[in-house]
Amino acid sequence: MSTSGYYGGVEGGATHSKMVLMNANGDILAWIDGPSTNQWLIGQEECLKRVNNMVEDAKSKAGLDSSTKLLSLGLSMSGADQKDAQNQLISGIKSKYPQCSQNVFIASDTAGAIATATEKGGIVLIAGTGSNCMLINPDGRAFRCGGWGHLLGDEGSAYWITQTAIKIVFDHEDNLKVSPHDISFVKDVMMKYFQISDRDELLHYFYSKFEKSYIAGLCKELAQGARENKDKLCLELFRQAGEILAEHILGVGPHVAEELLNTPSGLQVVTVGSVWKSWDFMKEGFVNVLKDRAKNPRISKICLLELKESAAIGAASLGAKSIKQTLPIDYLHNASMYFQSEF
Structure with a gap:
């Protein structure tokens, strides 16, 4: 199956998180609920592990093989305002979980909310x-x-x-x-x-x-x-x-x-x-x-x-835009x- 048509988005909070998996047509293939992904509360290593687990669960729910790489993964997360912290998370996902996504984009939780509601x-x-x-x-x-x-x-x-x-x-x-x-x-x-x-x-x-x-x-x-x-x-x-x-x-x-x-x-x-x-x-x-x-x-x-919908949708959109794609x-x-x- 082609790996180029799948986009993920995660709304990461201090209490709980939510992920959406979409195709290039904007169709929602899976929703996944997850725990806190705030790195300042749980540590960076645990944060990366939880994000990857959500991605794997979403792939499974959508009927995709675990080896399928997302084209992009957008993360809109609390505690991810600082550029250095964003870069560390991106490099960590790519090195520890190479099958997760070809591209990773991270923004604050506010950015995902805006991108969900307005263009x-x-x-x-x-x-x-x-x-x-x-x-x-x-x-x-x-x-x-x-x-x-x-x-x-x-x-x-x-x-x-x-x-x-x-x-x-x-x-x-x-x-x-x-x-x-x-x-x-x-x-x-x-x-x-x-x-x-x-x-x-x-x-x-x-x-x-x-x-x-x-x-x-x-x-x-x-x-x-x-x-x-x-x-x-x-x-x-x-x-x-x-x-x-x-x-x-x-x-x-x-x-x-x-x-x-x-x-x-x-x-x-x-x-x-x-x-x-x-x-x-x-x-x-x-x-x-x-x-x-x-x-x-x-x-x-x-x-x-x-x-009316999770900011995970906006996160997926931001991730796609980071590689010049529009959902x-x-x-x-x-x-x-x-x-x-x-x-």
């Missing part, structure tokens, strides 16, 4: 456990705002919302900064979530027992408080998250190509992460920031897109617009 580029705005914003212009140039982790960034993320809520409770009870909103609901869900009876016990979770994703999990309870209880502090937290996420867009705004600004739908922003499920509470803050023409002189129209991608199927506005 010419745009902005991806991640607000999950952490946050990040990336602009990719039609010429391939990329510009970033945020994504520096919980100590230097992550504004607007689930972790940031949780940490901000807890800090408000601490400051209010210390009489350091009195909250204009009642803290009772937030304090109650905080105590229940962490199963503590005194706020001193919370220090273990932020220091000796720190686990970012677990702390961020409280955000779901805060979202429920906004939705079901209409708690004013919870509502304010999500309004502020909307503001600061919009400010990420303004951060890359000066670099947005005119071609992206002048599309019929406006500047396309692919939103990724569970925080966007609370869009109803973020909308006011988000829109108000973009309406401020003093801060936003360029962007007059915007649309928010939600991915037929149904962008309208891969993403849907849920908000559009002119300012």
